[in-house]
Amino acid sequence: MILVLLDGILRLALLLATLWGALALGHRLALPRLGRWLVVGLWLLAGGVWLWLAWQGARLGPLAAMAVQMMALLAWWRRLTPAKHRDWAEDVAYLATGDVEGDRLTLHHVRHFDWQSPDKARGGWERRVYDLHRLKAVDLFVSSWGRPGIAHVLVSFSFSGETPADDDFVAFSVEVRRERHERFSEIAGFFKQYELAIIAADERDAVRLRSNVRGERVTLYHVTLSYEARQELLLALVTAANDLAREPRFYHTITANCTTLIFVMMRRIIGGLPLDHRLLLSALLPGYIHDHGGLVPGHSLHELRRRGDVTERARQAGDAPDFSRRIRRGVPGWESLDRQP
Incomplete structure (x- = not known):
């Protein structure tokens, strides 16, 4: 036997x-x-x-x-090593990098594309400055396209302006850094086919690309972190982006993707977070966060998902200057969010 x-x-x-x-x-x-x-x-x-x-x-x-x-x-x-310089696709041509001086965060290469099609966009990259004292909120965008358990996750930070119309929003996205004309494959992602990228982008770019151009379903969840934890998460992302710009890494479909990297950062901030199969299935990540008290209390996950579905609001908002405010109308946690960080 x-x-x-x-x-x-x-x-x-x-x-x-x-x-x-x-x-x-x-x-x-x-x-x-x-x-x-x-x-x-x-x-x-x-x-x-x-x-x-x-x-x-x-x-x-x-x-x-x-x-x-x-x-x-x-x-x-x-002996296979990730590359720093290749003929990269336009949307991942630059990696996010940042500098902190006191309470002033400067992000270099923030993407602000106006997408015409999934492969064509106008716009470019610019330097933006943020006041960390005005860091008001952190949100999670989950964009899905019909594959069970599979989605893309973005983390967005909002900064208070003098008026609500002056609020500023920047989204971080952990992505595959593809070469020009290279297509993504989940299977190839297991075999050192792509480099890893951390991109900083205007929300009108990052969200509209998925909801308005690619036709994906985008759901917004407000994450209930303290000001200190919000700032620590933001600075951890900036540090990781700086490290990646200096020393490239390979993307991996399971171990180095949009969900696992964010979890590693959160685990440093909030001790005791357990491993869970939902960390491998990115579309299930909101359920994991909900179960550990990270989403707006008093609401079921189903209700948070239903009220956080911003797909139609994003399509109606189009390229409106107050795009980020419009898509948040009715999202739990944003109705009476205090303006002070």
Whole structure:
């Protein structure tokens, strides 16, 4: 019985190593298409031979052969390094960076695009200055496009102006840094295909791109953090963005994405936050935050989701100067939000 179990584990390990290696080579081997697929074919052939031998009752031989094969593959894999300079897509051409002097935060390269289509926009990047004393609120945007459990998460910070019309909003987005004309694939995101990006953008850019241009459903949740925690989260994002600009990292579909990076920062601020499967399924993140007291109290998650659905309001607001105020009408936590941070 034990030998049967061990044989099953060996065959499964050989199968997984064969499939993982083929995907890694197929996505990252720097050869012309024909040469790359030839190498992938040879890898699959070798893995198939070791599996066949294992099914015939051999154990040590197939295990040793695959171990040598994997050691060579992993030696190459470890040498792959993320790039800082490539022909990046326009929307991720610049990473967010920031400087803090006293209570003055300066963000460099804040994106303010006016999107005409999912791939075409007018506008550019600019330097913006924020008064940390006026940091009023932090909100979570969750943008979904119909895939169960999958969504994109943005964290937005609002700063009080002299009047409500003067309030300022900046959204941070952890994204894939694609090359120009490169398309995103969740599978490729497991295999060092893309670099990681932290983007700072005007809300009219970041939200309208998803609600008005891509046709996604966008939901806004007001997060109930103290002023100190809000400031600490903002500065943690700026520090992470500065670090990323200095030393690039690979994006990973599970371990380095829009949800997991924010969770790591929040865990430093609020101790004791447990790991949860909802941290891997980004569309479920609001439920995790709700269960740990981070959303507006006195409302069910269903009600917060229903009243926080800003999709239609964003489409109606269009490019209005008070876009961010309009989409927040009726969102729990914003009806009577105190103007002082």
